[in-house]
Amino acid sequence: MHNADYLEIDGRLGYVEVVGDGDDTLLCIHTAGQSGVQYRNNAKGLAALGFRVVVVDLPGHGRSEPAVDGPITSIPYYADWCMKVLDQVATGRRYLLGCSIGGRIVLEMASRFSDSLEAVVAMECPVAPTAARTWRKPEDSSTPSVRDQTYYSNLSLIGSDVPAETAEMIATMHCREDWHVTRSDLVAWGRHDLWSRLPDISCPTYVISGGDSFGENLRPTAERIPGALFQSVKGIAHYPNQEMPDFADAFKGWLEELRQAPVPARGGN
Amino acid sequence: MSALDERAATPAVPEVADFDGLRVGMVSDTGVAPAPAAGAPQLPAAVIQAPPVRDAQVTGIDWKVGVRSGSVGVRLEGIVTRWKPARRRGRGRVHQDVRLVDADGQVVERAHVTWDVPAASDVQDDESAPRVAWDVGTVAWGKHLAAGLAADEDFASAVETFDGSVGIRSGDEQVEFRIYRGSVIEVARKTPEGPTFTVTGSERAWLDLLAAGKNDLVARLGRNEFRSTGNNYQYLRIFRAIMLMVDAARLAVVEEKPSA
Numbered sequence: 414m415h416n417a418d419y420l421e422i423d424g425r426l427g428y429v430e431v432v433g434d435g436d437d438t439l440l441c442i443h444t445a446g447q448s449g450v451q452y453r454n455n456a457k458g459l460a461a462l463g464f465r466v467v468v469v470d471l472p473g474h475g476r477s478e479p480a481v482d483g484p485i486t487s488i489p490y491y492a493d494w495c496m497k498v499l500d501q502v503a504t505g506r507r508y509l510l511g512c513s514i515g516g517r518i519v520l521e522m523a524s525r526f527s528d529s530l531e532a533v534v535a536m537e538c539p540v541a542p543t544a545a546r547t548w549r550k551p552e553d554s555s556t557p558s559v560r561d562q563t564y565y566s567n568l569s570l571i572g573s574d575v576p577a578e579t580a581e582m583i584a585t586m587h588c589r590e591d592w593h594v595t596r597s598d599l600v601a602w603g604r605h606d607l608w609s610r611l612p613d614i615s616c617p618t619y620v621i622s623g624g625d626s627f628g629e630n631l632r633p634t635a636e637r638i639p640g641a642l643f644q645s646v647k648g649i650a651h652y653p654n655q656e657m658p659d660f661a662d663a664f665k666g667w668l669e670e671l672r673q674a675p676v677p678a679r680g681g682n
Numbered sequence: 683m684s685a686l687d688e689r690a691a692t693p694a695v696p697e698v699a700d701f702d703g704l705r706v707g708m709v710s711d712t713g714v715a716p717a718p719a720a721g722a723p724q725l726p727a728a729v730i731q732a733p734p735v736r737d738a739q740v741t742g743i744d745w746k747v748g749v750r751s752g753s754v755g756v757r758l759e760g761i762v763t764r765w766k767p768a769r770r771r772g773r774g775r776v777h778q779d780v781r782l783v784d785a786d787g788q789v790v791e792r793a794h795v796t797w798d799v800p801a802a803s804d805v806q807d808d809e810s811a812p813r814v815a816w817d818v819g820t821v822a823w824g825k826h827l828a829a830g831l832a833a834d835e836d837f838a839s840a841v842e843t844f845d846g847s848v849g850i851r852s853g854d855e856q857v858e859f860r861i862y863r864g865s866v867i868e869v870a871r872k873t874p875e876g877p878t879f880t881v882t883g884s885e886r887a888w889l890d891l892l893a894a895g896k897n898d899l900v901a902r903l904g905r906n907e908f909r910s911t912g913n914n915y916q917y918l919r920i921f922r923a924i925m926l927m928v929d930a931a932r933l934a935v936v937e938e939k940p941s942a
Contacts, residue, residue, distance in 0.1 A: 557919035565925060569900035 433460025446595025448475025
């Protein structure tokens with residue numbers, strides 16, 4: 414099964430793809446400024462693991478309408494929006510997967526809704542003890558050649574083991590974004606104050622880092638989450654699900670590790 | 683060890699090398715005497731004990747001490763970052779990036795070292811100097827680069843609406859490219875109105891960029907190995923041209939004959 418639909422959430426239409434007809438639901442969340450198209454090569458593989466895979470375009474991204482108040486600068490807002498998506502389309506147990514701000518959204522959801530989540534995998538989303546990014550309104554007049562900046566900066570975020578053709582595809586696909594939305598997402602990331610709430614996460618959690626990106630710098634985030642597992646994957650960088658050709662197999666392995674790991678006490682501390 | 687890939691990595695410098703045999707990117711690795719006392723600086727004495735070439739004399743050490751305090755250096759890693767043949771006075775120059783590392787391979791002290799080499803072989807002028815592709819920031823290097831860019835349609839397109847000068851600085855060397863309507867119309871030490879913006883890195887930073895497996899200038903900018911100064915709007919506007927200039931510089935290094 415591969416269905417697409419527009420859901421009405423907070424007065425606007427949000428685009429959702431559903432792949433597979435498994436009993437349990439896996440919600441996939443994309444990176445800053447991007448869309449669910451980042452999971453185009455993963456969704457079927459993940460569905461083959463027995464999931465009903467739900468891939469969202471966050472408000473203002475991809476095929477979703479912008480939020481009523483324009484670009485979002487709040488990770489908690491995105492987390493609430495994603496929960497509303499799940500409430501409309503999810504079946505069975507709920508699993509979460511996200512990368513970069515998608516990973517932050519996953520951790521935000523886990524910090525508040527662990528009791529309703531079976532397991533989460535958060536990729537490339539270090540949490541800092543302090544959140545301080547200031548807001549500056551995006552202005553095209555002061556930001557030339559954005560497409561070039563996007564292309565080259567994303568090329569630099571791809572791992573050393575990734576074939577050049579794949580890296581070129583990832584960087585080129587990123588150029589579809591609206592940079593005002595991307596900038597707002599990064600502000601949301603910078604403002605996101607989660608460090609003190611990481612210990613509240615009580616569902617099984619796997620934190621994944623790209624070895625050529627944040628690497629071991631992501632370990633402190635994982636260590637602050639009760640019972641969380643951590644892995645830094647060599648040869649890849651900021652986009653594991655786009656860089657790893659065998660991503661679904663890797664994801665399956667991470668879930669198996671979580672199932673065998675000691676279960677943290679529900680309810681957190 | 684050096685981050686250079688195979689194109690730049692060459693066998694370690696012999697204990698006493700000839701000036702003409704020295705190349706940019708050449709790596710040396712020597713053991714050093716223990717520190718005379720706990721916490722005492724080791725690097726200057728170790729450097730003097732390990733010249734990169736016969737009869738070389740230290741003329742300057744830009745030295746950063748206490749990079750990893752409380753540790754003791756056991757090896758001195760050096761890499762040649764600039765090689766200048768002699769002119770008139772019969773004295774050549776060699777620059778090195780030098781790092782004192784401890785038993786765990788961590789850098790304890792580091793320095794940029796300049797050497798004077800008396801009675802080195804003469805050449806008539808810099809433009810005929812061999813190994814120009816590695817001599818980033820010199821006018822000779824700039825002219826070599828501009829010649830390569832002249833047939834690059836992507837570069838011409840990227841700077842089609844640019845009217846200004848781009849400065850490239852490596853250590854103490856700076857060259858400016860005067861660009862107008864898609865072409866480099868002059869390469870000079872200084873242009874009349876100065877550079878619109880300048881991209882700056884240490885000699886070691888440029889060496890690593892030219893020798894890396896891919897053009898990862900963006901990542902290196904993020905790590906503050908390079909910086910831009912001047913008109914940031916124009917820098918952002920023609921950033922693709924900067925990437926293409928780096929591509930051309932990297933290609934020139936690959937194409938340069940090893941025997942040059």
